[in-house]
Amino acid sequence: MTFNECACSGKTLARLLQPAVMAILAKEPQHGYRLAQHLQGMAMFRENPPDPTGLYRLLKSMENRGLVTSAWDLAERGPAKRQYKLTRSGRTCLRKWSKTL
Numbered sequence: 113m114t115f116n117e118c119a120c121s122g123k124t125l126a127r128l129l130q131p132a133v134m135a136i137l138a139k140e141p142q143h144g145y146r147l148a149q150h151l152q153g154m155a156m157f158r159e160n161p162p163d164p165t166g167l168y169r170l171l172k173s174m175e176n177r178g179l180v181t182s183a184w185d186l187a188e189r190g191p192a193k194r195q196y197k198l199t200r201s202g203r204t205c206l207r208k209w210s211k212t213l
Contacts, residue, residue: 129162129170131209137180137198138206144168144194171196179205 179202
C-alpha cells in the first residue's frame with residue numbers, strides 16, 4: 113500500500129468532519145460559524161479547514177437524519193443565526209464513532 117492509498121494521508125479527512133462536529137456539539141449547542149471556528153482549531157483540520165459550504169451541507173444532512181436539531185437564535189444582536197444541537201440519536205452515534213476511532 114502506498115502513502116496516498118492509506119487513510120493516514122488525509123485523503124478521507126472529510127469523513128471525520130461528522131464525528132468532529134458531533135464532539136463539539138456534545139459540549140454545547142453552537143452556531144455554524146462558531147462550529148467552523150472550533151473545527152479550524154482542531155489539529156486534524158488546521159492545515160486544511162473544512163469548507164463552510166460543505167459544513168452547512170453536512171449539518172443539513174445530519175439534521176435530516178435526526179442527529180442534530182436546529183433553531184433560529186434571535187437572542188443575540190445582529191442577524192438571526194441558526195443554532196445546532198446534538199440529539200439523543202446524535203449522542204448515540206457519537207458513542208459509536210468514539211468506539212470505532
